[in-house]
Amino acid sequence: MSGLSPKTRDRMLYLISPIGLLILWQLLLMAGIGDRRFIPAPTDIAVRFWTLIRNGELAMHTGVTLVRVFAGFVIGAIPGVAVGLLMAMFKPVRIFFDPLIAALFPIPKIALMPLLLLAFGFGDASKIALVAIAVFFPVIVNTYTGASNIEKIYWDVAKNYGASQWVMFTRIVFFGALPMIFAGLRIALAVSFIVLVAAEFVATKSGLGYLIWNSWELLQVDIMFVGIVTIGVLGLITSALFQEIERKVIPWKAE
Amino acid sequence: MFAERRGAAIDIAGLRKEYVSGQGHVLALDNIDLSVAPGEFVCIVGPSGCGKSTLLRILSGLDHHTGGSIKVDAKGWTVENAMVFQDSGLFPWMSVETNVGFGLATRGVASDEIAARVEAALKLVGLTKFRRHYPHQLSGGMRQRGAIARAFVTNPAMLLMDEPFASLDAQNRVILQTELVRIWEETRKTVVYVTHSIEEALLLGDRCVLMTAQPGRIKQIIDVPFGHPRNLITLAADAAFGKLKLDIWRVLEEEVTRARAEIEL
Numbered sequence: 001m002s003g004l005s006p007k008t009r010d011r012m013l014y015l016i017s018p019i020g021l022l023i024l025w026q027l028l029l030m031a032g033i034g035d036r037r038f039i040p041a042p043t044d045i046a047v048r049f050w051t052l053i054r055n056g057e058l059a060m061h062t063g064v065t066l067v068r069v070f071a072g073f074v075i076g077a078i079p080g081v082a083v084g085l086l087m088a089m090f091k092p093v094r095i096f097f098d099p100l101i102a103a104l105f106p107i108p109k110i111a112l113m114p115l116l117l118l119a120f121g122f123g124d125a126s127k128i129a130l131v132a133i134a135v136f137f138p139v140i141v142n143t144y145t146g147a148s149n150i151e152k153i154y155w156d157v158a159k160n161y162g163a164s165q166w167v168m169f170t171r172i173v174f175f176g177a178l179p180m181i182f183a184g185l186r187i188a189l190a191v192s193f194i195v196l197v198a199a200e201f202v203a204t205k206s207g208l209g210y211l212i213w214n215s216w217e218l219l220q221v222d223i224m225f226v227g228i229v230t231i232g233v234l235g236l237i238t239s240a241l242f243q244e245i246e247r248k249v250i251p252w253k254a255e
Numbered sequence: 256m257f258a259e260r261r262g263a264a265i266d267i268a269g270l271r272k273e274y275v276s277g278q279g280h281v282l283a284l285d286n287i288d289l290s291v292a293p294g295e296f297v298c299i300v301g302p303s304g305c306g307k308s309t310l311l312r313i314l315s316g317l318d319h320h321t322g323g324s325i326k327v328d329a330k331g332w333t334v335e336n337a338m339v340f341q342d343s344g345l346f347p348w349m350s351v352e353t354n355v356g357f358g359l360a361t362r363g364v365a366s367d368e369i370a371a372r373v374e375a376a377l378k379l380v381g382l383t384k385f386r387r388h389y390p391h392q393l394s395g396g397m398r399q400r401g402a403i404a405r406a407f408v409t410n411p412a413m414l415l416m417d418e419p420f421a422s423l424d425a426q427n428r429v430i431l432q433t434e435l436v437r438i439w440e441e442t443r444k445t446v447v448y449v450t451h452s453i454e455e456a457l458l459l460g461d462r463c464v465l466m467t468a469q470p471g472r473i474k475q476i477i478d479v480p481f482g483h484p485r486n487l488i489t490l491a492a493d494a495a496f497g498k499l500k501l502d503i504w505r506v507l508e509e510e511v512t513r514a515r516a517e518i519e520l
Contacts, residue, residue, distance in 0.1 A: 153340055153344040154344065154346060156340070158361075160315055160316070160317060160336075160338045161357055161358035161361055162334075162362050163357075167360075172346070175346070176346075250348075252347045252390070
């Protein structure tokens with residue numbers, strides 16, 4: 001590899017581990033090690049992938065899951081950011097929310113699913129509510145941390161140059177916390193896939209979680225893998241998208 | 256862009272500042288008396304811990320005193336004071352021009368007027384070409400110019416400067432000191448300039464206020480005998496300048512030695 005540029009070499013190195021794993025997996029099964037009914041080969045999964053794409057089933061389940069993640073994410077993240085900033089700006093807000101967060105953050109959010117089913121029924125609303133709750137906590141904690149770590153000099157400058165509370169909120173605290181807000185949003189994105197897929201196992205008839213659980217009950221192991229891989233790919237795409245947005249929105253972050 | 260008349264008058268009498276900490280009371284400033292005439296350039300010099308920054312923060316309204324009185328007469332001015340900090344304090348998330356216009360935007364100045372005044376201020380400090388840059392793309396000296404433009408653009412009655420050039424290299428410091436004196440000679444604002452450098456205080460000021468630490472008191476106020484316009488380079492080489500610097504150093508040295516002896520006891 002000596003003739004390649006360091007960047008190309010890094011990229012190839014990056015691909016070696018996943019591709020190597022797939023090849024090893026395929027070879028072991030072809031050599032008769034492992035039962036192909038329970039552990040399908042990568043080629044079997046690829047074939048099944050293709051059929052599910054062609055009959056539209058995969059697109060349907062993916063679409064349902066994405067809508068739930070997106071709606072829950074927005075509903076949870078906006079108040080998370082707002083309350084986190086207000087906590088950093090006003091002590092009473094901080095004192096009010098601190099014990100709530102301390103008590104509620106460690107509860108596994110999936111444990112709330114039965115309650116949410118009671119409140120919102122078996123439709124999309126209960127799943128969206130679950131995602132929103134799960135997103136809210138990492139976002140609020142990160143936003144608060146980011147805003148309270150804004151250097152003192154920026155508060156001093158803003159005050160000395162006549163900033164009102166509103167200007168403080170929208171132009172100083174929000175932007176000062178933005179890098180940490182983005183870190184929180186990225187964690188929240190992963191968390192929202194985790195809780196949603198778990199919720200879809202039991203409480204619905206659509207979505208990628210349902211696809212995986214249903215194929216487990218029918219012992220269609222290859223479909224299970226299709227679902228799992230799809231979630232992985234979605235995670236990869238959304239996180240790359242996030243990085244792109246972050247670069248656009250935070251141009252002052254040193255390259 | 257600047258008003259013809261001179262800046263604010265300051266009258267400080269018997270000023271005290273006490274902090275209450277876990278270890279008890281700390282007297283940061285004790286019995287400070289100081290009057291500053293409109294348009295005067297006053298430098299406050301002293302070792303670290305003498306409360307000179309605290310005094311400036313009280314003048315700016317960022318901190319409160321616990322005794323005595325402080326009066327700033329800025330009648331007829333829209334903006335009483337603008338502060339330039341040691342670390343530029345330009346907001347990293349705003350471009351240079353947005354930073355410079357910040358103190359106007361917060362006060363509801365119309366956007367076309369902001370644009371015109373920012374333009375003039377950027378020209379004054381030589382940052383016109385870098386208006387769309389972000390602070391991290393600028394050198395330390397350029398950031399400090401931006402901070403000065405941000406202060407001047409608000410047309411304040413007094414300018415408060417807290418060791419604004421302390422973190423710069425020697426060349427940049429001389430360049431910015433020269434520019435500051437030039438701008439001040441044009442605008443004649445009241446300037447209160449805090450520094451730990453005797454040389455800088457003598458180069459820039461009309462008067463030097465010498466402070467001593469623990470508690471922060473005024474030791475002596477010196478009239479700087481050099482007139483305006485000033486050329487800082489030739490002034491620094493002047494024999495009279497060297498002598499005055501030495502005299503002041505002796506006064507401060509005595510105090511520093513005394514304060515250190517007390518700490519070691």
